[in-house]
Amino acid sequence: MTVDEKTLVTPAQTEDEFKNDPTASLQGVKAKDVTKAAKKLLKESAERGGGSIQMQDVVKIYPGSTVHALDDFNLDIKPGEMVVLLGGSGCGKSTALRSG
DSSP states (O other), X not given: OOHHHHHOOOHHHHHHHHHHOTTOEETTEEHHHHHHHHHXXXXXXXXXXXXXXXXXXXXXXXXXXXXXXXXXXXXXEOTTOOOOOOOOTTSSHHHHHHTO
16 A cells, blocks of 8 residues: 555545534644635625625536536625535536636
8 A cells, every 4th residue: 555545535535524523624724714714705805895796597518518517507696605516526516616
C-alpha cells in the first residue's frame, strides 16, 4: 500500500464527517470556520446593498449531446441568503453554477 492509498479520503467519507461533526476538518479547514466566513461575507454584501442573483429558464445542452444537462432551471437568491446545491454526481450542480 502506498502513502496515497493510506491517506485517501473519499468524498462520501468527507461528506459524512461534515454532516455529523461540525468540528471536522478537511486539509486543516474546519467546517464551522467556513460557515462563519460565509455568514460574514453574506452580511457584508447585504450591508453594501449587494444585489440578488437570478437565473431564469436556463437550458444547457452540451455539444454533441441531445440530453438537457439543465432544463428550465430557475434560481433566485436574495441578498443575505446562503444557498447550497446538493445532489448526486452528474445531476447538474456544477453546470448550473457555470451557466450563470
